[in-house]
Amino acid sequence: MKKIELIALLTDSKKIIEFLQRRGVVEISRNASEELDGMNVTAVVGEFEKFRNTTIQALAILDRYSPEKKPITEIFGSRSEIEVDSFGKNAMQLEKIISVANEIIRNSQEITESEKIITQIDLRCDILGKWRNLDIPLNFRGTETTTAFIGSVPSAVDVEEILPENTYTEIIFRSKDITNIFVLSDKESADETENILRMNGFIPVSEPENDTPETIITNYKIKRQTSVAHIRKAEKRITGLAENRKNLEFAVDYLQMRKDKYNALSLLGFTENTFVLDGYIPEKYADKLRKELESKFTVYVNFTEPSEDDDVPVLLENGNFSAPVESITKMYAMPSKSDVDPTPVMSFFYYLFFGMMLSDAGYGLLMLIGTTIILNKFRLDDTMKKTMKMFRNCGISTIIWGALFGSWFGDIVQVIGREYFGKEIGSIALWFQPLDDPIKLLLYSFGLGILHLFLGVGVSFKMSWDEGKKLDAVLDTVPVYLTIIGVAPLASSILVSVPAVLKTIGTYMMIAGVALIILTSGRSSKSVFGKFFGGLYALYNTATGWLSDILSYSRLLALGLATGSIAGVINLIGTMPENMIVKTILLVVVFIVGHTANLAINLLGAYVHTDRLQFVELFSKFYTGGGREFRPFTADTKYIKFREDN
Secondary structure: OEEEEEEEEHHHHHHHHHHHHHHOOOEEEOOOOOOOEOOOOHHHHHHHHHHHHHHHHHHHHHHHHOOOOOOHHHOOOOOEEEOHHHHHHHHOOHHHHHHHHHHHHHHHHHHHHHHHHHHHHHHHHHHHHHHOOOOOOOOOOEOOOEEEEEEEEEOOOOHHHHOOOOEEEEEEEEOOOEEEEEEEEEHHHHHHHHHHHHHOOOEEOOOOOOOOHHHHHHHHHHHHHHHHHHHHHHHHHHHHHHHHHHHHHHHHHHHHHHHHHHHHHOOOEEOOOEEEEEEEEOHHHHHHHHHHHHHHOOEEEEEEOOOOOOOOEEOOOOOOOOHHHHHHHHHHOEOOOOOOOOHHHHHHHHHHHHHHHHOOHHHHHHHHHHHHHHHHHOOOOHHHHHHHHHHHHHHHHHHHHHHHHOOEOOEHHHHHHHHHOOOOOOOOOOOOOOOOOHHHHHHHHHHHHHHHHHHHHHHHHHHHHHOOOHHHHHHHHHHHHHHHHHHHHHHHOOOOOOOHHHHHHHHHHHHHHHHHHHHHOOOOOOOHHHHHHHHHHHHHHHHHHHHHHHHHOHHHHHHHHHHHHHHHHHHHHHOOOOOHHHHHHHHHHHHHHHHHHHHHHHHHHHHHHHHHHHHHHHHHHOOOOOEEEOOOOOOOOOOEEEOOOO
């Protein structure tokens, strides 16, 4: 990574920033010089953000009322390529696009308002429906000689029994909770009637319209139909505006780029006639960028080495084999300035362990075919492309391990031979079947785990050696190697027979390793007792730490056996019926559904546990992380991207 300092004319500031945005190779830092002025872009950025939110809202409305049928080639979210000239022409239409977005939003608001009206109408009609049998207006309050009471009382109240004899009572509606009543009383008894009703929970109905309930309901239904018609028209207008979807998507990205551009401008330092840009750039892009800038603008570009105090960002760069697993490193932590990139260190074992855990050649073949088709037929961004390559490589590893263990969709080869051809097919494993000899696979898992851990210790050795700490590199590594290699045949003899000569050699190596750990691990202490007890403590940590680390690799056995066992059970279920036709149908169904589910579950398990073996076991031996990822100023777009030559 190089530091970049760029000085150019103020009149070219926006053009240069736009050029750098398309190139996407420079991370811009805030200019800290007190002698240079800054630029306040808050208002401009806020305006862009407002317009962008408008277009996003319009697109969401289109997705709701007129969803786009995307071709299968865009299932992974590929972006459309665009030329700079086309980008400029489309940008000229921004005002029109925003107008379309506002029109879509207005129609959506009209739909929302109409839906509210419909909801209110439905509620009112539901209430009025309980008064349909009343053939007078609900706001009727009586005549010159009578007083009317229209309302509700609890159903437990027997109205006719409690009211004066010279009142007329009519039950309009009754349910288990409430009774709607009409009461007509003469003027002399009106006060008494009203008091009795109130004491019994009477609630008068409130209705401003001077019509019968039936008439009001009819009028509401007409209003409802009008609102429904408004909704249909608004939906039709929105659907008609769906032809502007691509323009709206362009506007979202364009406005995001403008917003990012002005945010970048706020990081620069300005004089009356010039501006200054500071930042970081990967060394491999430096010379090319300088030539391009100098050919297009009046500009001074200078590259320097970062100092020890600089917060230098980190960019991972690996070959085709290791690059696909860079996302695993990023998931854990970016390497710091003092770290090595662990990606190439772990990549081989990552593919190895993933395939060993999934360990079914049929599943690996599906992964290989699926990822190859996706890589060849779909337009993927760099991140998705690396992910597909990672799973493709894991699929190849899975095929190899599955063939070694003789697992092709479990034991489907043996099942078909036995059930349909009456032939017993023996093992098709190129090496051995784990279910027949799990102890053998367990020991090999531990052996691979030791090699994996030794790799981490070896990287730690190299890092110390390169820092000039050569004695520390030797004393922190060799004793551990001697101890673990010595213990390995002794521990293996518990489970299998080990030649006596190996056990003897192992004993001497273990003793030598233990002695070196005790004698050298406490070397930083000044006292003899400190050195001795420091050595004992280091021996304890080595024994317990390495034991737990090595035992963690038993998951290679566990997940490998789980995949094959479940696959075998699936095949067994499919062949349970005696009738050949029923058996065939069931086997096909169970095979497709069962193996799909088994692949999905164990694919996730292999991914998670392979990650864990890198993060917890390998990285703990040499890797600290803590670096900051390189985040260049680039076109952060969702729907479009510039062509490579643009």
